[in-house]
Amino acid sequence: MDLYLPIAGVSVNAITIAMFSMAVGFISGLLGIGGGFLMTPLLVFSGIPPTVAAATATCHIMSAASTGVVNAGRRSLDGKMASVLAFGGLIGVVIGVEAIKWLSGFGLADIIVTLTYVLFLSTIGITMTWESAGALRRMHQGLPPKVLPKRTWAHHIPGRMRFRTSRLYISPLPPAGLGFLTGILAALMGVGGGFILAPAMIYMLRMPGRVITATSQLQIMLIAGITAMMHAGRNQTLDLLLAVILMVGGAIGAQIGARFAIRARAEVLRFALAAIVLLAAARLTWGMALPPEDAFSLVLGVGE
Amino acid sequence: MMRVFFLMAMILFISFPLNTSARTDEGVAAALTADTVEVTANFAGARLSLYGAIDRAQKDDTDIVVVVYGPLSKVRVAQKDRVLGLWVDTDPVVFEGVPGYYMAASSEPLENIVPFALRRFYQLGPSHLRLRVPSHEQTIEQFGLPVVISDLGADYETYRQALIRLMSREQLYNLDPAGVRFLDGGLFRADVQLPARAPTGDYLVSVYAFQNGQLYSKRSRVLAVNRVGLERMIYDAAHQHGWIYGAFSVTLAVVFGLGATLMSRRRWL
Known part of the structure; x- marks a missing residue:
């Protein structure tokens, strides 16, 4: 079933796109991530222009994240932490968008964006695989899970304030910095940043497990919402028809994924997420390491 | 009575023009099978035909060229280069005034029927499209005349050729040296195939009739492609x-x- 997308200006197979979004939704429901880093490349692979793919994926990420927030419940939501994160994130998005414009002036934007993508995915993938493989080994040997030190460098920065729900007494600077980083990534790569936000909350901020999902999802929802608005208002690259397919497919996939997640062990899910991140990084690197079919590439109808 | 006779004579004169000079001035006639193409949710490209006619007696001396020129936009062309072992886009160049769709169909290969200067002047064939990169251009005065030069130098041609090559691969640029077929007498036909990626907007469809390498008649039609x-x-x-x-x-x-x-x-x- 061919469907013409009004903003993307291309005709795509609606069934294929729906299948892709369900698959990404399944993974996001299973592993508690937005799945932006999988969705955007899949859309580009389907022939949708990269700018439209990134903008529309943020709309889908926002929808998935809002489901995550509500499902996790109000009790597990640290509103204060989320606002600190979102404040940093907002600055990050604005600076990220400006940075792209500035880099484009030198013809460097593509290189920086691509290298950031590869570098981030592979670093996170390798670190997570290492950590979760260790956790799995401990589980099989019947050892108790490794106890993390209660305080990290992030807890020694002065100017502390109390985050009641997270049971933390830390400076707002580390979470604001973390929000800033995800904001930059959202603007640069069109991803929500859940795959970096959640691990950083565990290992850097030492937030209790029960508040992490809802709080990180709220931050992702706000950042994705701002990014979607920026793309729609300034670049006219958000395709509503495509977004609706992604949101419906993603929601169905996520529900199925969530059912499976209940039965699985946390360590196994973490390992699976690490493997998927690593696979995505490997696929991306492999695709770019091969000599290209044509030495030139074309982008039609560019704004600037 | 006299007046009625005069009127009838006029009608006769208009209906049956003298078979001498009036015929040669007729030139080429052209019509599209559709003036508008509607882009709906299930749009997957469109196919339409242009029918045209020339005087039957002139058929053997006349060569027909049909050009479809789509709406203009900007196109960014980047060269892939190896950075840290990865192929990434570098040195992007933005071409302006690039037709989003282009087709040149003719009854004979263009180089056999139209001299180079005229092919360039009328933009007949993708390689003769006027594509500009304003950001790399400056106008200087030479021999008292303004001359536009590009600081891209020899790279300009490489980028230009890449643009035409990649657009042709998407079937957005087409060159068909046998695309105009004579059907019967002076009646001819050319098919236009718009891919799903063809941009929306107004398309200019022009029919050129050449005789001995000289433009003898031209006719234009507008094709609207609308969402x-x-x-x-x-x-x-x-x-x-x-x-x-x-x-x-x-x-x-x-x-x-x-x-x-x-x-x-x-x-x-």
Whole structure:
């Protein structure tokens, strides 16, 4: 079933796109991530222009994240932490968008964006695989899970304030910095940043497990919402028809994924997420390491 | 009575023009099978035909060229280069005034029927398209005349050829040296195949008749490719009220997200 997308200006197979979004939704429901880093490349692979793919994926990420927030419940939501994160994130998005414009002036934007993508995915993938493989080994040997030190460098920065729900007494600077980083990534790569936000909350901020999902999802929802608005208002690259397919497919996939997640062990899910991140990084690197079919590439109808 | 006779004579004169000079001035006639192409949700490209006619007696001396020239836009061309072992886009160049669709069909290969200067002048064939890179251009005065030079130098031609090559691969640029076929007498036909990626807007369809390498007659038609219905509504909203459209999309995303939680609570899935 061919469907013409009004903003993307291309005709795509609606069934294929729906299948892709369900698959990404399944993974996001299973592993508690937005799945932006999988969705955007899949859309580009389907022939949708990269700018439209990134903008529309943020709309889908926002929808998935809002489901995550509500499902996790109000009790597990640290509103204060989320606002600190979102404040940093907002600055990050604005600076990220400006940075792209500035880099484009030198013809460097593509290189920086691509290298950031590869570098981030592979670093996170390798670190997570290492950590979760260790956790799995401990589980099989019947050892108790490794106890993390209660305080990290992030807890020694002065100017502390109390985050009641997270049971933390830390400076707002580390979470604001973390929000800033995800904001930059959202603007640069069109991803929500859940795959970096959640691990950083565990290992850097030492937030209790029960508040992490809802709080990180709220931050992702706000950042994705701002990014979607920026793309729609300034670049006219958000395709509503495509977004609706992604949101419906993603929601169905996520529900199925969530059912499976209940039965699985946390360590196994973490390992699976690490493997998927690593696979995505490997696929991306492999695709770019091969000599290209044509030495030139074309982008039609560019704004600037 | 006299007046009626005069009127009838006039009608006769108009209906049956003298078979001498009037015929040669007729030139070429052209019509499209459709003046508009509607881009709907199931648009997957369109195929239409141009029918044209020339004087039967002139048929053997006349060569026909049909050119379809789509709406203009900017196109960015980047060269892939190896950075840290990875192939990434570098040194992008933005071409302006690039037709989003182009077709040149003719009854004979263009180089056999139209001299180089005229092919360049009328932009006959993708390689003769006037493509400019304003950001790398400057106008200097030479021999008292303004001359536009490009600081891209020899690279300009490489980028230009890459643009034409990549557009041709998407079937957005087409060259068909046998695309104009004579059907009967002076009647001819050329088929236009618009791919789904063809841009919306007004297309200029021109029919050129050449005799001995000289332009003898030209006829132009406009083909409108328009989004209609839902496609149109979404496109217009996104371009005219970007922020409201964005706010609507974001609200819809939240509504979908909340709907999904209801779905899980009711155990519908």
